[in-house]
Amino acid sequence: MPVSLKKNPVDLAFLVITATASLSVLVLILGIVFVLFSESALSIKEFGILRFIFSTDWNPVIESYGAATSLFGTAVTTLLSLVLAIPVAIGIAIFVTEIAPGFLKGPIGVAIELLAAIPSIIYGMWGLFTLAPIMADYIEPALQDTVGRIPFVGILFEGTPMGIDLLTASLILSIMITPFTASISRDAFNLTPAIVKESAYALGATKWEVMKNIVIPYSKLGVFGGAVLSLGRALGETMAVAFVLGNNHQITSSLLDAAATITVTLANEFTEADTDLYLSALFNLALILFVMSFAILAVAKFFLLRAERKFTR
Amino acid sequence: MKTILRLVVLVAMILLVGVAHAGDTLHGAGATFPYPVYSAWAYEYNKISGVKLNYQSIGSGGGQRQITNRTVDFGASDAPLKPEKLAELKLYQFPAIIGGVVLVVNISRVKGGQLKLDPDTLCKIFLGDIKYWDDPRLAKINPALKLPHKKITVVHRSDGSGTTAIFTKYLSGVCPEWNTKVGAGKAVKWPVGIGGKGNEGVANYVKRVKNSIGYVEFAYAKQNRLAHTLLKNAAGNFVEPSLKTFKDAAATGDFDPKKDFYLWLTNAPGKNSWPIAGATFILLAKEKTDSNRKVVRFYDWAFKNGDKTAERLAYIPLPESLKKKVREYWKSAGIY
Amino acid sequence: MTRVRLRKIESFIALSLCSLAAFAGIFWLFFILGDVIVHGASALRLELFTNDPAPPGIEGGGLRNAFVGQLLITFFATIIGVPLGVLGGTFLAEYARGKRIAKLISILSDIMVSVPSIVVGTFVYAVLVKPVGHFNGWAGAVALAIIMIPVVLRTTEDMLRLVPWTLREAAFALGAPYYRVITQVVYRGAAAGIFTGVLLSIARVAGETAPLLFTSFNNSFFSINMNEPISSLTATIFQYAMGPYDDWHSQAWAASLVITLFILLVTILGRMIIKMRYGGK
Numbered sequence: 001m002p003v004s005l006k007k008n009p010v011d012l013a014f015l016v017i018t019a020t021a022s023l024s025v026l027v028l029i030l031g032i033v034f035v036l037f038s039e040s041a042l043s044i045k046e047f048g049i050l051r052f053i054f055s056t057d058w059n060p061v062i063e064s065y066g067a068a069t070s071l072f073g074t075a076v077t078t079l080l081s082l083v084l085a086i087p088v089a090i091g092i093a094i095f096v097t098e099i100a101p102g103f104l105k106g107p108i109g110v111a112i113e114l115l116a117a118i119p120s121i122i123y124g125m126w127g128l129f130t131l132a133p134i135m136a137d138y139i140e141p142a143l144q145d146t147v148g149r150i151p152f153v154g155i156l157f158e159g160t161p162m163g164i165d166l167l168t169a170s171l172i173l174s175i176m177i178t179p180f181t182a183s184i185s186r187d188a189f190n191l192t193p194a195i196v197k198e199s200a201y202a203l204g205a206t207k208w209e210v211m212k213n214i215v216i217p218y219s220k221l222g223v224f225g226g227a228v229l230s231l232g233r234a235l236g237e238t239m240a241v242a243f244v245l246g247n248n249h250q251i252t253s254s255l256l257d258a259a260a261t262i263t264v265t266l267a268n269e270f271t272e273a274d275t276d277l278y279l280s281a282l283f284n285l286a287l288i289l290f291v292m293s294f295a296i297l298a299v300a301k302f303f304l305l306r307a308e309r310k311f312t313r
Numbered sequence: 314m315k316t317i318l319r320l321v322v323l324v325a326m327i328l329l330v331g332v333a334h335a336g337d338t339l340h341g342a343g344a345t346f347p348y349p350v351y352s353a354w355a356y357e358y359n360k361i362s363g364v365k366l367n368y369q370s371i372g373s374g375g376g377q378r379q380i381t382n383r384t385v386d387f388g389a390s391d392a393p394l395k396p397e398k399l400a401e402l403k404l405y406q407f408p409a410i411i412g413g414v415v416l417v418v419n420i421s422r423v424k425g426g427q428l429k430l431d432p433d434t435l436c437k438i439f440l441g442d443i444k445y446w447d448d449p450r451l452a453k454i455n456p457a458l459k460l461p462h463k464k465i466t467v468v469h470r471s472d473g474s475g476t477t478a479i480f481t482k483y484l485s486g487v488c489p490e491w492n493t494k495v496g497a498g499k500a501v502k503w504p505v506g507i508g509g510k511g512n513e514g515v516a517n518y519v520k521r522v523k524n525s526i527g528y529v530e531f532a533y534a535k536q537n538r539l540a541h542t543l544l545k546n547a548a549g550n551f552v553e554p555s556l557k558t559f560k561d562a563a564a565t566g567d568f569d570p571k572k573d574f575y576l577w578l579t580n581a582p583g584k585n586s587w588p589i590a591g592a593t594f595i596l597l598a599k600e601k602t603d604s605n606r607k608v609v610r611f612y613d614w615a616f617k618n619g620d621k622t623a624e625r626l627a628y629i630p631l632p633e634s635l636k637k638k639v640r641e642y643w644k645s646a647g648i649y
Numbered sequence: 650m651t652r653v654r655l656r657k658i659e660s661f662i663a664l665s666l667c668s669l670a671a672f673a674g675i676f677w678l679f680f681i682l683g684d685v686i687v688h689g690a691s692a693l694r695l696e697l698f699t700n701d702p703a704p705p706g707i708e709g710g711g712l713r714n715a716f717v718g719q720l721l722i723t724f725f726a727t728i729i730g731v732p733l734g735v736l737g738g739t740f741l742a743e744y745a746r747g748k749r750i751a752k753l754i755s756i757l758s759d760i761m762v763s764v765p766s767i768v769v770g771t772f773v774y775a776v777l778v779k780p781v782g783h784f785n786g787w788a789g790a791v792a793l794a795i796i797m798i799p800v801v802l803r804t805t806e807d808m809l810r811l812v813p814w815t816l817r818e819a820a821f822a823l824g825a826p827y828y829r830v831i832t833q834v835v836y837r838g839a840a841a842g843i844f845t846g847v848l849l850s851i852a853r854v855a856g857e858t859a860p861l862l863f864t865s866f867n868n869s870f871f872s873i874n875m876n877e878p879i880s881s882l883t884a885t886i887f888q889y890a891m892g893p894y895d896d897w898h899s900q901a902w903a904a905s906l907v908i909t910l911f912i913l914l915v916t917i918l919g920r921m922i923i924k925m926r927y928g929g930k
Binding site: 352355356359365368369383509510511514517533626 | 705
């Protein structure tokens with residue numbers, strides 16, 4: 001610090017207060033880990049950590065609990081939504097940074113930001129009332145009649161199209177994370193030095209070639225970090241999927257089947273768990289979710305920081 | 314900055330003062346099965362007494378949990394707790410209302426009361442053994458009905474539920490395969506289907522998903538105009554869910570205050586008994602004498618004045634003889 | 650010649666796809682917003698704000714309890730979360746500027762911003778609901794505050810950093826202690842930015858549902874007692890939309906419209922302040 005602190009008691013008090021406030025973040029994180037861990041101790045003792053994670057049983061009758069079905073639902077919806085969201089998000093980012101005429105840039109940017117501000121429960125409700133019937137009546141039967149006919153790929157689309165399934169949930173999730181991913185990608189693209197781009201244009205490169213060969217390689221760390229960050233977001237989303245996932249603890253090969261994610265299991269069963277072990281198993285799920293998303297977000301942050309550093313140094 | 318702070322303090326103070334003057338509020342949570350009738354009673358009771366009875370339908374499992382942890386003033390559950398368990402958790406238990414679990418379907422051109430089911434086909438559908446609506450086993454008992462070749466979507470509960478307890482208790486009783494493979498409980502490991510949250514959620518999903526079948530409390534079927542099915546009872550007759558057939562089932566039950574009224578009404582032997590009936594129970598914490606008195610006062614009022622509302626919603630009020638037993642139970646507990 | 654053409658065609662196709670993606674994004678926005686507006690507006694009536702819920706089947710129920718409950722919970726969450734966030738951000742940008750601990754807390758806060766909100770709900774249940782013995786409004790407010798703190802903290806830090814260091818030096822030269830420099834010079838310079846951060850954090854938590862399910866729970870009656878379960882718009886939307894009654898559905902749409910418009914307005918207001926104060930981004 002370039003300034004020498006005068007030894008003033010009020011100043012010292014203010015320093016202590018602000019320091020305490022900032023440490024609250026640290027305390028919260030440690031507190032969450034500690035509390036979730038101690039609350040799930042019972043189920044960890046009963047099942048063991050690994051057996052809990054790999055057991056597909058979720059059976060309140062015989063009080064045998066495992067996280068595998070919820071982890072499956074979480075993994076499938078998260079990954080599928082990323083697969084659907086990332087190309088669109090990158091497309092949007094390219095459009096906003098390179099293609100859009102000046103007068104469109106602002107409005108489209110704002111529209112995307114607004115899409116990100118809509119609360120997730122609105123997405124969920126809209127999904128149940130509007131999207132699910134469309135999926136059940138048109139999109140899913142159409143998928144079954146086309147890609148569903150291809151051997152091996154077809155098993156992904158077996159079953160009754162009911163609109164309340166993994167596919168619909170993933171689609172809603174992807175709509176939700178697209179704006180977020182897009183705005184991070186856009187920020188990453190904007191970090192590309194203009195002089196490099198202009199040199200490429202001067203050599204006669206087309207716009208797409210500049211994007212493909214200059215901007216994207218230049219910003220790949222940032223875009224990748226953004227994608228991982230979106231992964232972390234999608235992982236913990238509750239309400240957007242709670243309405244349309246169907247809440248069934250099963251591992252299924254078809255995307256047209258109901259499933260459960262960790263978040264949906266918590267939302268549905270937390271206030272209803274009637275035994276200590278049941279509640280403890282739910283806390284255990286929450287702990288797993290927290291650790292997973294924390295790790296993923298940390299990785300994302302790492303890449304984003306590196307991307308930033310590359311250009312600021 | 315300072316004016317904002319002052320404003321904040323002022324608002325907070327007003328709120329705290331307001332809190333001190335708030336009226337009597339009773340918090341209950343549990344079974345979704347009786348939610349329509351409890352909320353209707355609470356609405357009327359609030360008008361005449363000013364007492365707010367906040368009943369949240371979170372499922373019977375939740376009701377038991379919340380009262381065990383004493384997070385609410387009373388819990389509600391469709392699955393009765395055994396007397397030993399009640400003693401261990403220091404709880405009182407009494408029945409409040411009787412109702413029936415019915416099966417509802419969403420098949421195009423099939424109206425309420427047309428589809429017939431017997432214990433075997435019902436069990437096979439919920440086991441995932443009967444997969445299509447035009448299965449010969451269904452066609453055999455429904456010769457007059459043309460059922461489509463469409464896959465059946467089973468809708469069940471995703472939460473701990475007394476409705477599920479009654480339904481699976483029934484299935485386990487009539488279907489050995491169900492008993493060994495799945496069993497009975499407030500939440501079970503379902504072989505097939507999608508899960509809705511609460512009776513509300515199941516009704517909503519059946520309404521929205523074509524070719525589905527689900528089980529809900531009768532009031533939910535009625536209020537949402539869902540198509541109910543007929544079901545073969547223990548006496549071998551196909552019966553329609555109605556106040557009459559529920560009453561018939563209720564009449565066979567012998568509730569014993571000494572056992573804290575622990576009793577299941579499933580597969581009742583009567584000629585016209587609806588086979589999946591059940592009472593729904595209120596759980597009170599023994600040491601909370603003050604709030605217990607208030608809860609009991611509410612149910613006493615409901616026993617006296619709520620029968621019409623209950624019947625309008627397709628619930629069976631407790632028979633007068635049973636109400637008398639419940640009042641004596643309260644008296645002996647010193648909360649009446 | 651043909652090679653140039655090919656490259657141009659390739660470029661055209663790729664760029665068209667990008668434009669398509671952008672319009673797909675806009676399409677969803679209008680689809681969702683349009684749907685909420687159409688359904689919500691037709692269900693919006695005065696009783697929604699003046700009446701409390703009626704049991705299913707009885708006409709004339711409203712969501713007064715949920716509107717008031719939501720305001721209370723958000724209000725107290727702001728009171729708890731904003732001071733902590735602003736003070737914490739101050740520490741990072743001022744006293745600990747450039748230190749390792751500042752960097753670490755800053756990164757951790759960034760991570761906390763995206764941590765699943767439902768986990769926060771379970772945490773607060775264990776800390777504030779179980780020991781107290783019943784669901785209560787304070788738990789809901791604390792859960793939302795926990796989500797707010799890192800958001801406010803990070804924006805405060807960023808905004809304070811934007812205040813030029815020379816400004817502080819000028820104040821130091823006049824002999825002012827650091828705390829006075831911060832409260833009277835730096836805060837003044839960053840006020841608009843911090844205020845925007847607060848606005849955006851309110852917008853963020855006002856739409857949260859998951860952390861409220863296990864904390865403030867729900868209440869079908871009007872209540873302003875934060876020691877008891879208290880209703881919120883979002884938890885009510887969840888209950889009503891999942892329920893089977895048409896009346897509930899239309900009320901859920903109306904509530905969604907109100908909450909969406911509120912959040913979008915606050916978000917737009919925040920962006921306008923930023924734009925006016927800092928120009929551009």
